[in-house]
Amino acid sequence: MCIFCDIANKQAPASIIYEDNLSLVFKNIRPSAPIHLLIIPKKHIDSIDHIDDKDEALVGHLLCVAQKVAKQEKLSGYKLVVNVGRDGGQEIFHLHIHLLSGWNNAKDRDIIHN
Ligand code: 5GP
Numbered sequence: 044m045c046i047f048c049d050i051a052n053k054q055a056p057a058s059i060i061y062e063d064n065l066s067l068v069f070k071n072i073r074p075s076a077p078i079h080l081l082i083i084p085k086k087h088i089d090s091i092d093h094i095d096d097k098d099e100a101l102v103g104h105l106l107c108v109a110q111k112v113a114k115q116e117k118l119s120g121y122k123l124v125v126n127v128g129r130d131g132g133q134e135i136f137h138l139h140i141h142l143l144s145g146w147n148n149a150k151d152r153d154i155i156h157n
């Protein structure tokens with residue numbers, strides 16, 4: 044169990060944007076873009092380094108959710124980022140995709156986020 048499991052189980056608060064039976068999307072508490080969402084599987088998986096063949100459909104689902112949420116939020120463009128492992132900048136060891144968007148200039152948009 045971890046903080047993102049707690050959010051998925053509604054044991055910790057979060058600003059939830061989207062939910063289905065496999066996944067949850069909520070706002071990052073410390074956004075590094077005007078729109079900064081986190082897409083997680085409800086099932087705890089430490090990181091991309093910890094997935095196996097049985098997780099293929101679930102990981103694909105998370106990308107479909109990213110697209111769905113972007114449509115829902117009427118985003119014209121966005122970045123998806125996955126940090127993997129401590130040396131990849133991962134802080135929370137529950138798999139998540141960062142969805143970043145909402146910049147109003149290319150300079151802010153094209154710095155490396157997270
Ligand atoms: P990572 O560095 O692991 O890829 O990203 C973890 C992200 O989770 C960070 O950007 C951080 O701001 C966010 N975060 C950490 N704890 C919480 C929390 O309790 N609630 C929310 N909404 N975001 C969190």
Ligand code: ZN
Pocket residue numbers: 044045046047048049086087088136137
């Ligand atoms: Zn977890």
